[in-house]
Amino acid sequence: MDIHFDLVIRKGNVVLTDEVRQIDIGIRDGKIAALGENLMCSEHTPVYDAEYLHVLPGMVDAHVHFNEPALGHWEGFATGSAALAAGGCTTYIDMPLNGVPPTVRVSALVRKLAAAEGQSLVDYALWGGLVPGNVGDLQGLAEAGVIGFKAFMSCPGGEGEDIFAEVDDQTLCTGMQEIARLGLVLALHAESEEIVSKRAAKAQEEGRREALDFVDTRPIEAELEAVKRALRYAEQTGCKLHFVHISSAEGVEAITEAKAKGLDVTVETCPHYLALTSEDLAQLGPVAKCAPPLRTVEDQNRLWAELLAGRLDILASDHSPCPTSMKQGDFFEAWGGISGAQSSMELMLDEGHLRRHVPLTELSRMLSLEPAKRFGLYPRKGVIAVGADADLALVDMNGSYTLQANDLLYLHKHSPYVGRTFGCRVKATFCRGNRVYELGEGVAALAEGAWLRPAVIVGGGGGG
Numbered sequence: 001m002d003i004h005f006d007l008v009i010r011k012g013n014v015v016l017t018d019e020v021r022q023i024d025i026g027i028r029d030g031k032i033a034a035l036g037e038n039l040m041c042s043e044h045t046p047v048y049d050a051e052y053l054h055v056l057p058g059m060v061d062a063h064v065h066f067n068e069p070a071l072g073h074w075e076g077f078a079t080g081s082a083a084l085a086a087g088g089c090t091t092y093i094d095m096p097l098n099g100v101p102p103t104v105r106v107s108a109l110v111r112k113l114a115a116a117e118g119q120s121l122v123d124y125a126l127w128g129g130l131v132p133g134n135v136g137d138l139q140g141l142a143e144a145g146v147i148g149f150k151a152f153m154s155c156p157g158g159e160g161e162d163i164f165a166e167v168d169d170q171t172l173c174t175g176m177q178e179i180a181r182l183g184l185v186l187a188l189h190a191e192s193e194e195i196v197s198k199r200a201a202k203a204q205e206e207g208r209r210e211a212l213d214f215v216d217t218r219p220i221e222a223e224l225e226a227v228k229r230a231l232r233y234a235e236q237t238g239c240k241l242h243f244v245h246i247s248s249a250e251g252v253e254a255i256t257e258a259k260a261k262g263l264d265v266t267v268e269t270c271p272h273y274l275a276l277t278s279e280d281l282a283q284l285g286p287v288a289k290c291a292p293p294l295r296t297v298e299d300q301n302r303l304w305a306e307l308l309a310g311r312l313d314i315l316a317s318d319h320s321p322c323p324t325s326m327k328q329g330d331f332f333e334a335w336g337g338i339s340g341a342q343s344s345m346e347l348m349l350d351e352g353h354l355r356r357h358v359p360l361t362e363l364s365r366m367l368s369l370e371p372a373k374r375f376g377l378y379p380r381k382g383v384i385a386v387g388a389d390a391d392l393a394l395v396d397m398n399g400s401y402t403l404q405a406n407d408l409l410y411l412h413k414h415s416p417y418v419g420r421t422f423g424c425r426v427k428a429t430f431c432r433g434n435r436v437y438e439l440g441e442g443v444a445a446l447a448e449g450a451w452l453r454p455a456v457i458v459g460g461g462g463g464g
């Protein structure tokens with residue numbers, strides 16, 4: 001019997017793909033080397049006692065916006081990844097639009113990588129962007145190792161010359177043809193620009209500038225129109241689609257129908273659509289502003305019903321940070337985007353498992369397994385299995401606490417969840433066997449997160 005481990009995690013309630021079992025995890029060279037009861041190890045092997053903890057695969061957060069290069073004073077790889085580590089996340093995929101330049105050319109990808117180098121506590125992959133005028137750049141980006149492409153169907157906001165523009169239908173179609181040829185996934189922010197810009201102009205004209213006026217400018221109908229249009233193009237081009245931050249049951253249903261027709265499409269929602277409502281937005285203010293906006297409690301219940309029916313593929317944070325001053329004042333002027341990544345796993349375990357009895361295996365499927373599979377990181381990431389990276393979130397399922405601003409490791413310590421009481425808490429996080437976070441001690445001193453490329457990319461290679 002092999003007893004040479006670098007670390008053994010002892011007696012945790014381990015969340016496997018189809019069951020939760022109280023077993024040991026033997027780790028060697030950053031990988032899971034053995035799983036089983038009472039693993040033997042030499043007396044010198046470090047042992048982490050997890051008897052009262054649950055051990056989940058680290059979250060694979062497919063949707064975060066870090067702002068480097070150039071806007072590191074909003075959020076950088078160091079602080080952003082620290083917050084993720086504290087939240088039980090071990091791999092994230094960074095969106096292409098909030099740094100300058102945006103990741104829409106290989107030269108920009110190179111700058112993004114340089115900014116990330118040596119800064120990240122956990123592993124990461126990078127999205128490339130599809131914008132008007134860059135279809136010719138997609139192959140180069142794919143060969144350089146982006147995980148997939150992201151496009152906006154509504155205006156993402158932001159200022160300056162090197163702006164990340166939304167796609168027109170022509171760009172969307174030719175982009176999908178090219179991305180289909182490259183074999184990657186196109187992630188879409190699906191809201192109809194026509195509908196939201198008309199409604200925003202009208203609200204502006206009428207001087208309506210409150211929280212619910214903002215919500216009113218971005219109705220479910222705008223999401224649904226964009227989803228359906230994109231699905232038609234996907235049918236024509238054969239492009240794989242991933243819909244980010246779907247906020248409505250209507251959106252999920254349209255995507256579910258497309259799956260039944262055989263389209264290769266996945267759907268993501270975010271903890272904030274499941275944990276917060278438009279009423280909370282009115283209470284909390286711009287700190288909870290995002291697009292698509294938070295919905296009514298009735299709409300939220302219907303989104304939960306979709307989750308409970310197993311129709312959601314991926315849960316991701318859509319962490320979109322900014323200086324706190326930009327989350328104050330006028331609703332329409334305030335930054336659209338929620339800082340929430342540190343709370344994603346705790347929110348889903350609390351709201352999903354503790355309150356609604358969603359099995360941990362099912363939550364873990366959406367938090368870790370499906371994103372890893374969808375973006376070419378599985379079987380290395382996303383599961384607790386022999387041979388996979390030892391990426392683990394150790395959670396105290398009885399660790400009730402109330403989140404304070406000081407607990408947040410974001411550069412700017414705002415979040416709509418400050419003051420919220422959670423029924424569980426991340427106790428420690430391991431990335432490739434290294435302890436990157438321990439409650440009460442904080443994050444590791446060394447930032448050893450590695451850049452990951454999809455396992456199958458154009459031109460072969462990959463790995464990371």
Ligand SMILES: NC(=O)NC(NC(N)=O)C(=O)[O-]
Nearest residue numbers: 065156189290291320336337
């Ligand atoms: N520029 C952004 O970070 N946008 C994000 N903002 C949100 N969701 O409010 C997004 O994903 O659309």
Ligand SMILES: [Zn+2]
Nearest residue numbers: 189244245291
């Ligand atoms: Zn978006």
Ligand SMILES: [Zn+2]
Nearest residue numbers: 063065318320
């Ligand atoms: Zn986003």
